[in-house]
Amino acid sequence: xxxxxxxxxxxxxxxxxxxxxxxxxxxxxxxxxxxxxxxxxxxxxxxxxxxxxxxxxxxxxxxxxxxxxxxxxxxxxxxxxxxxxxxxxxxxxxxxxxxxxxxxxxxxxxxxxxxxxxxxxxxxxxxxxxxxxxxxxxxxxxxxxxxxxxxxxxx
Amino acid sequence: xxxxxxxxxxxxxxxxxxxxxxxxxxxxxxxxxxxxxxxxxxxxxxxxxxxxxxxxxxxxxxxxxxxxxxxxxxxxxxxxxxxxxxxxxxxxxxxxxxxxxxxxxxxxxxxxxxxxxxxxxxxxxxxxxxxxxxxxxxxxxxxxxxxxxxxxxxxxxxxxxxxxxxxxxxxxxxxxxxxxxxxxxxxxxxxxxxxxxxxxxxxxxxxxxxxxxxxxxxxxxxxxxxxxxxxxxxxxxxxxxxxxxxxxxxxxxxxxxxxxxxxxxxxxxxxxxxxxxxxxxxxxxxxxxxxxxxxxxxxxxxxxxxxxxxxxxxxxxxxxxxxxxxxxxxxxxxxxxxxxxxxxxxxxxxxxxxxxxxxxxxxxxxxxxxxxxxxxxxxxxxxxxxxx
Numbered sequence: 001x002x003x004x005x006x007x008x009x010x011x012x013x014x015x016x017x018x019x020x021x022x023x024x025x026x027x028x029x030x031x032x033x034x035x036x037x038x039x040x041x042x043x044x045x046x047x048x049x050x051x052x053x054x055x056x057x058x059x060x061x062x063x064x065x066x067x068x069x070x071x072x073x074x075x076x077x078x079x080x081x082x083x084x085x086x087x088x089x090x091x092x093x094x095x096x097x098x099x100x101x102x103x104x105x106x107x108x109x110x111x112x113x114x115x116x117x118x119x120x121x122x123x124x125x126x127x128x129x130x131x132x133x134x135x136x137x138x139x140x141x142x143x144x145x146x147x148x149x150x151x152x153x154x155x
Numbered sequence: 156x157x158x159x160x161x162x163x164x165x166x167x168x169x170x171x172x173x174x175x176x177x178x179x180x181x182x183x184x185x186x187x188x189x190x191x192x193x194x195x196x197x198x199x200x201x202x203x204x205x206x207x208x209x210x211x212x213x214x215x216x217x218x219x220x221x222x223x224x225x226x227x228x229x230x231x232x233x234x235x236x237x238x239x240x241x242x243x244x245x246x247x248x249x250x251x252x253x254x255x256x257x258x259x260x261x262x263x264x265x266x267x268x269x270x271x272x273x274x275x276x277x278x279x280x281x282x283x284x285x286x287x288x289x290x291x292x293x294x295x296x297x298x299x300x301x302x303x304x305x306x307x308x309x310x311x312x313x314x315x316x317x318x319x320x321x322x323x324x325x326x327x328x329x330x331x332x333x334x335x336x337x338x339x340x341x342x343x344x345x346x347x348x349x350x351x352x353x354x355x356x357x358x359x360x361x362x363x364x365x366x367x368x369x370x371x372x373x374x375x376x377x378x379x380x381x382x383x384x385x386x387x388x389x390x391x392x393x394x395x396x397x398x399x400x401x402x403x404x405x406x407x408x409x410x411x412x413x414x415x416x417x418x419x420x421x422x423x424x425x426x427x428x429x430x431x432x433x434x435x436x437x438x439x440x441x442x443x444x445x446x447x448x449x450x451x452x453x454x455x456x457x458x459x460x461x462x463x464x465x466x467x468x469x470x471x472x473x474x475x476x477x478x479x480x481x482x483x484x485x486x487x488x489x490x491x492x493x494x495x496x497x498x499x500x501x502x503x504x505x506x507x508x509x510x511x512x513x514x515x516x517x518x519x520x521x522x523x524x525x526x527x528x529x530x531x532x533x534x535x536x537x538x539x540x541x542x543x
Contacts, residue, residue, distance in 0.1 A: 072218075106281045110278040111266050115177045115213070
């Protein structure tokens with residue numbers, strides 16, 4: 001698994017010098033086509049965990065896993081289910097149909113097992129939310145991260 | 156400096172509270188009608204008695220312990236008792252993981268997690284149809300099959316070979332007068348009690364996640380204490396249910412099915428020395444096609460036989476000396492439905508059911524019911540729902 005660490009603010013004021021750990025998740029397992037988006041799982045920088053398996057990503061994005069290993073709350077941020085990026089993330093990275101994921105969220109939320117992901121309105125808002133929320137996890141297209149003029153430090 | 160510190164603590168408190176407490180809810184209102192049966196409405200009336208309002212909350216006491224509950228108000232016409240109820244209220248204790256098995260112990264009024272849709276049958280937007288397949292999800296027993304007072308243990312193990320889920324529970328449920336009537340008949344003046352319900356289920360889902368299969372078993376004892384003036388006498392009933400469940404997901408199709416066999420032994424109740432054994436069978440298959448992520452249609456077929464040795468109900472008719480029509484021995488239902496997600500968290504859902512038989516249309520089998528459900532009858536509903 002490739003790890004890329006990004007420093008600096010995306011649209012943040014300069015005093016928020018967080019770093020965001022971006023996991024280029026599963027690129028080698030998903031066999032993405034050139035035309036498809038490269039999608040990355042992104043974490044809030046305070047999260048100690050730096051790798052994530054597909055099974056674990058499914059547990060987290062389906063809301064079945066609600067806490068990190070240190071006991072802190074996981075805040076999952078996603079886009080609306082009918083957006084192209086969310087659908088590609090579900091099918092390429094999680095390898096699950098978006099409606100299945102929504103079904104699991106409902107089951108967990110309305111049977112008292114946990115909270116569903118927070119839905120945000122735009123890819124920019126998603127990155128911003130992950131960036132500023134302790135315990136957060138989300139996803140972003142590599143193109144968007146590049147467009148935000150991030151400086152990538154290879155591992 | 157002090158002011159800044161106070162502000163910071165206050166902000167922290169809000170953040171902690173937000174992290175530890177969450178709540179969600181739903182509001183749904185519809186119109187509905189049952190035609191040639193009093194299953195939903197009397198006298199073929201079109202009614203707005205299709206209201207569901209609920210709020211659930213989860214308070215995380217620490218990373219491994221949470222208090223969870225839901226209160227709601229329901230009006231389903233004649234299908235179940237109208238009014239408010241606490242559907243579930245339990246302590247959710249996350250036990251230490253053992254060999255990658257993640258286990259939760261629910262203590263209190265827990266939710267039934269043993270069947271495909273049992274854990275969310277109370278939530279309008281999680282149901283495929285307003286009226287679920289009655290062979291498995293008989294509305295007359297909605298409250299006692301939604302959950303029980305006792306303990307539930309749920310263990311889940313996810314890995315490269317798939318996901319296994321094992322559930323065990325033991326508890327009991329209070330029966331309201333409607334459910335007492337559903338068990339014995341409307342004339343029951345006494346009090347029915349569920350002595351216990353013991354359930355176990357196991358499910359498997361492969362790594363591809365595109366299907367899930369499982370089996371569940373239930374055993375329950377009920378007792379009835381007759382009122383001083385009553386058409387019934389004291390009695391006991393044992394019910395055991397074995398069920399197989401499967402669901403398949405593809406990009407545009409979702410197909411699910413559950414098959415059941417239910418053994419019931421009655422002692423007393425209807426008369427001193429009365430004893431009756433019967434085996435009921437049934438099940439459903441339903442398919443949903445997604446035209447778009449927001450628009451889908453459903454077709455389902457549900458069948459139920461009250462006594463597998465009397466599939467046409469002829470013996471039922473005979474032993475009741477003609478008072479109970481033969482069609483009360485079975486129920487076959489064909490249903491179609493549509494779903495349209497108007498906007499995020501808003502849905503319009505409609506359905507139409509064609510039913511042959513009355514085995515699930517009323518509780519049992521008392522003469523005063525017999526004219527209320529024709530052999531062929533219909534029901535439909537349209538619901539607008541919002542959730543948050």
